[in-house]
Amino acid sequence: MTPALMRHGMNLWPPFLFTGIHVAELAPDWRHARVELRLRPWNRNYVGTHFGGSLFAMTDPFWMLLLMHCLGRDYYVWDREGRIEFLRPGRSTVSTEFRIDDAVLEQIRAATAGGDKYLHWFANDVVDTEGQVVARVHKQVYVRRKPDRRPAPGG
Secondary structure, three states: OOHHHHHHHHHHOHHHHOOOEEEEEEOOOOOEEEEEEOOOHHHEOOOOOEOHHHHHHOOOOHHHHHHHHHHOOOEEEEEEEEEEEEOOOOOOOEEEEEEOOHHHHHHHHHHHOOOOEEEEEEEEEEEOOOOOEEEEEEEEEEEEEOOOOOOOOOO
């Protein structure tokens, strides 16, 4: 699936569509994504700010998704743990970005080269339209290189 098709599909996916989550960008090389959450009557909490569950949901699949595509089919990639720090009320459209660089990919490949599992923490800020940090999200991703499935020589 191409990143463009994935982006459109995610924007129509009911958990995102009905909460106001919008995937604004998904890079052709799977190294970057930008996600927005518009404040709507159906995603406001009791005091009129962004519902915390929606703030967390807008960040949920992206580290795993990007990493899966960057590493390729030779790796298992799973979300393992996540937490969110709420730093200020979100009263406008909020957004967050995900970026995977070469250094992270090299670190993960080196750590998993022998077949060992590797747990990597990612963090990203959810910011409002004024650039103020509304929440900080931490996600731990599990990565393991898949066992070599090729037959042994002579076997």
